Amino acid sequence: MPVEGSNKTDNQDFMKIFDARIERDEKVEPKxxxxxxxxxxxxxxISQHAHSEVxxxxxxxxxxxxxxxxxxxxxxxAKVQDEAGHGLYLYSAAETLGIERDExxxxxxxxxxxxxxxxNYPTLTWADMGAVGWLVDGAAIMNQVMLTRTSYGPYxxxxxxxxxxxxxxxxxxYEILLHLVxxxxxxxxxxxxxxxxxxxxxxxxxxxxxxESTHSExxxxxxxxxxxxxxxxxxxxxxxxxxAEVLGLTIPDPDLKWNEERGHYDFGPIDWDEFWQVVKxxxxxxxERMAHYTKAYEEGAWVREAAMAYAExxxxxxxxxxxxxxxx
Ligand code: FAQ
Numbered sequence: 001m002p003v004e005g006s007n008k009t010d011n012q013d014f015m016k017i018f019d020a021r022i023e024r025d026e027k028v029e030p031k032x033x034x035x036x037x038x039x040x041x042x043x044x045x046i047s048q049h050a051h052s053e054v055x056x057x058x059x060x061x062x063x064x065x066x067x068x069x070x071x072x073x074x075x076x077x078a079k080v081q082d083e084a085g086h087g088l089y090l091y092s093a094a095e096t097l098g099i100e101r102d103e104x105x106x107x108x109x110x111x112x113x114x115x116x117x118x119x120n121y122p123t124l125t126w127a128d129m130g131a132v133g134w135l136v137d138g139a140a141i142m143n144q145v146m147l148t149r150t151s152y153g154p155y156x157x158x159x160x161x162x163x164x165x166x167x168x169x170x171x172x173x174y175e176i177l178l179h180l181v182x183x184x185x186x187x188x189x190x191x192x193x194x195x196x197x198x199x200x201x202x203x204x205x206x207x208x209x210x211x212e213s214t215h216s217e218x219x220x221x222x223x224x225x226x227x228x229x230x231x232x233x234x235x236x237x238x239x240x241x242x243x244a245e246v247l248g249l250t251i252p253d254p255d256l257k258w259n260e261e262r263g264h265y266d267f268g269p270i271d272w273d274e275f276w277q278v279v280k281x282x283x284x285x286x287x288e289r290m291a292h293y294t295k296a297y298e299e300g301a302w303v304r305e306a307a308m309a310y311a312e313x314x315x316x317x318x319x320x321x322x323x324x325x326x327x328x
Contacts, residue, residue, distance in 0.1 A: 027153035050090035120283030127194035133173015
């Protein structure tokens with residue numbers, strides 16, 4: 001594989017081939033030449049995405065033991081396990097770009113890598129399991145369906161499977177709320193309260209407005225992103241408002257209104273100060289999430305060591321068998 005910076009003329013030629021590939025909508029694969037900045041952008045985005053899936057297990061994991069029935073417990077357990085699996089596919093996709101998984105973990109532990117702002121909010125009641133599935137997974141799907149068409153092959157392929165699983169997650173969340181709104185007044189109030197708390201943070205998940213987004217322009221040019229943060233946020237609002245109507249719940253936004261001319265819902269201003277505060281580590285649960293992650297990482301050291309020792313033993317056996325064959 002040609003190395004960037006090895007020769008200026010070569011790199012210009014490789015760049016032309018790369019640009020033409022993007023232009024033709026062909027996937028870039030791990031062994032293809034790619035600009036260093038493209039590789040770095042993907043490592044950043046895919047690893048942040050992986051970290052989000054893994055840290056994202058915490059708010060719901062918190063309710064597995066308190067699920068109100070066996071059926072709910074089984075569904076929630078399966079969902080949380082799926083999120084772990086998504087993290088693993090995504091770490092594997094990031095590794096194809098030439099970075100070790102341990103380094104990715106370390107970046108998260110050192111606070112150098114981000115994870116989605118949404119997972120720094122607390123899950124206070126059972127209705128939050130409904131709201132997280134409906135809104136958080138709903139927002140994640142909106143973003144990830146676009147990413148099934150991203151230009152980097154391994155990321156695009158991981159997204160196809162992840163989206164299928166996320167759509168089960170979204171439905172299980174919506175179904176929890178559907179059940180609650182048909183219940184007692186107290187249950188309906190619990191569902192409304194969860195929507196009130198999760199609505200705005202869910203809109204923030206799509207990232208800063210296009211005018212404030214540092215990476216969007218380049219990522220769109222490279223077809224890593226196919227739709228902008230604001231486009232996706234709007235699509236999410238348009239898809240979610242009718243779902244809230246079916247639930248008989250009120251979206252906590254007095255400015256929310258159908259705009260006939262635009263063919264979209266208008267919605268009120270997002271509190272970007274809150275968003276940046278959470279992103280910078282000062283949200284309601286940032287410290288708790290990282291403390292839990294760090295503890296789990298440290299306590300899992302023996303598993304990683306055992307897996308490495310087993311892999312080395314297998315490798316040695318394979319090599320011994322190979323040299324026996326050569327002698328024979
Ligand atoms: N939280 O220039 P942009 C899930 C940062 S998966 C924290 O617009 P970009 C499944 C951004 O990194 C949820 N930071 O950035 C699930 C950048 O900072 P940097 C995760 C954020 O990359 C459900 C800076 O702001 N999904 O939920 C956020 O072009 C339930 C400027 O932003 C993905 O990661 C944020 N919300 O666009 C699991 C999808 N937004 O890196 C469990 C893949 C922005 O320069 C339970 N990622 N920032 O230091 C993407 O599509 C993109 O990375 C965006 C951001 C759209 C998130």
